[in-house]
Amino acid sequence: MSVVHRKGWCPGALRPMESGDGLIVRLRIMGGALSPDLARAIAACAKDYGNGLIDLSGRANLQLRGVTRATLPALQARLDALGLLDIDPNAEAIRNILASPLTGIDPSAVLDIGSGIRVLDERLRNDTRLHRLSPKFLFLIDDGGCFPMPSGSADIAFLARAGQPAFFFEIRLAGKRAGSCAVDDLSETAARLAHAFLKLRGADETIRRIADLTARIGTDAIAQAAGLTDMPNAAEDSCNVAPRVLGAHALGAHTVLGLGIPFGRLDAQALHTLADAAETVEGELRLSPWRAIFLVANQIHPDLAGRMHDAGFILDEEAPIRSIAACSGKPACLHGATASQADAARLAPLARKLAASGIALHVSACAKGCAHPRPAPVTLIGRDRGYDLVLDAGAGDQPLLRGLDMPVVERLLQKFVTTPPIERATLAHQFCVEAQI
Numbered sequence: 001m002s003v004v005h006r007k008g009w010c011p012g013a014l015r016p017m018e019s020g021d022g023l024i025v026r027l028r029i030m031g032g033a034l035s036p037d038l039a040r041a042i043a044a045c046a047k048d049y050g051n052g053l054i055d056l057s058g059r060a061n062l063q064l065r066g067v068t069r070a071t072l073p074a075l076q077a078r079l080d081a082l083g084l085l086d087i088d089p090n091a092e093a094i095r096n097i098l099a100s101p102l103t104g105i106d107p108s109a110v111l112d113i114g115s116g117i118r119v120l121d122e123r124l125r126n127d128t129r130l131h132r133l134s135p136k137f138l139f140l141i142d143d144g145g146c147f148p149m150p151s152g153s154a155d156i157a158f159l160a161r162a163g164q165p166a167f168f169f170e171i172r173l174a175g176k177r178a179g180s181c182a183v184d185d186l187s188e189t190a191a192r193l194a195h196a197f198l199k200l201r202g203a204d205e206t207i208r209r210i211a212d213l214t215a216r217i218g219t220d221a222i223a224q225a226a227g228l229t230d231m232p233n234a235a236e237d238s239c240n241v242a243p244r245v246l247g248a249h250a251l252g253a254h255t256v257l258g259l260g261i262p263f264g265r266l267d268a269q270a271l272h273t274l275a276d277a278a279e280t281v282e283g284e285l286r287l288s289p290w291r292a293i294f295l296v297a298n299q300i301h302p303d304l305a306g307r308m309h310d311a312g313f314i315l316d317e318e319a320p321i322r323s324i325a326a327c328s329g330k331p332a333c334l335h336g337a338t339a340s341q342a343d344a345a346r347l348a349p350l351a352r353k354l355a356a357s358g359i360a361l362h363v364s365a366c367a368k369g370c371a372h373p374r375p376a377p378v379t380l381i382g383r384d385r386g387y388d389l390v391l392d393a394g395a396g397d398q399p400l401l402r403g404l405d406m407p408v409v410e411r412l413l414q415k416f417v418t419t420p421p422i423e424r425a426t427l428a429h430q431f432c433v434e435a436q437i
């Protein structure tokens with residue numbers, strides 16, 4: 001079996017990535033659906049071949065951490081037996097499809113996209129010319145249901161729409177409207193757009209994402225090259241606001257329990273607990289990109305929600321920890337300068353007070369900003385000498401203040417809580433002068 005470890009690579013099961021706590025093995029679960037047995041088997045893999053930690057990524061993948069070179073072959077054999085191993089690492093790397101996790105269950109959805117996911121997945125595996133796409137290249141399919149997907153983060157997004165006389169997909173390229181296609185043409189259209197992208201970027205492999213190309217030649221040029229005929233004006237219109245997914249939802253004949261995972265990290269025991277809960281209610285699990293896993297069943301007794309809360313899952317969207325994004329950080333990530341998750345947990349009581357909704361505070365252990373690649377009201381960037389601070393921008397932006405230690409960060413955030421966002425930059429400068437930082 002192929003075994004290649006490369007720092008900075010997007011990890012797969014065939015091509016894991018080195019990290020601070022061993023190899024990361026990413027599992028791309030088609031459609032994000034996990035039966036209790038499969039969830040239990042993955043939990044066992046995490047425990048037997050890794051360090052027991054599992055990350056739920058922003059693309060709804062599961063990442064097993066702490067795998068070693070010694071345990072990797074046995075892990076791969078087990079994943080193969082579970083049907084979770086690709087034949088080819090190049091195909092594995094580009095099978096990046098993020099889709100509405102409750103498709104087939106959500107009665108408010110425009111259509112069931114299950115078959116569209118399968119057909120596109122098959123196309124990505126088999127069309128070897130597409131294997132030149134970057135492993136970061138993301139396809140997204142939104143069924144138009146009650147939890148809108150983060151379409152702005154995708155290179156090519158298909159959003160189900162109810163039209164006359166038939167349903168169709170609206171297509172967005174890097175968040176901008178680019179046209180539409182018939183429901184049955186999803187896979188073919190996705191492939192044509194991806195081929196057009198590869199052709200138009202030519203030999204310039206620094207152009208890895210659609211946004212890199214649209215910045216140079218515009219959205220229409222790609223749409224035309226792919227043969228899209230219907231091109232409404234390419235207005236910016238993307239969804240990046242996380243919906244409120246936690247707690248119980250009645251969706252037609254189903255009850256869905258949205259269970260938040262602190263910082264998207266759980267351990268093998270927690271996944272085992274989820275599997276057991278799903279089995280108890282004769283249901284299944286669905287992975288979401290919102291640091292949450294859905295437990296889906298015909299009926300879920302309210303007692304179960306209480307038990308899941310006691311087991312460490314978050315059921316309240318207002319829980320302070322939901323307002324913080326934090327990456328793996330030190331020591332799990334080789335690039336991490338700070339223990340971002342531990343620091344974020346310490347700052348959690350302050351975070352929710354910094355903004356009324358969404359991510360209020362982003363604690364990133366380096367400037368890459370993996371956990372929240374977007375602006376946040378307050379962003380802390382780990383450095384060898386403490387944290388740099390950025391306001392209303394992203395981790396890669398110019399810091400306002402540099403080298404703050406945690407006690408100083410806490411004092412400053414306490415002041416931010418009672419200060420309107422527009423005045424925080426001035427306050428931060430005054431604070432530093434007064435504190436002689």
Ligand code: SF4
Nearest residue numbers: 327333336366369370
């Ligand atoms: S942002 Fe965090 S997880 Fe991403 S590379 Fe930097 S330290 Fe690692």
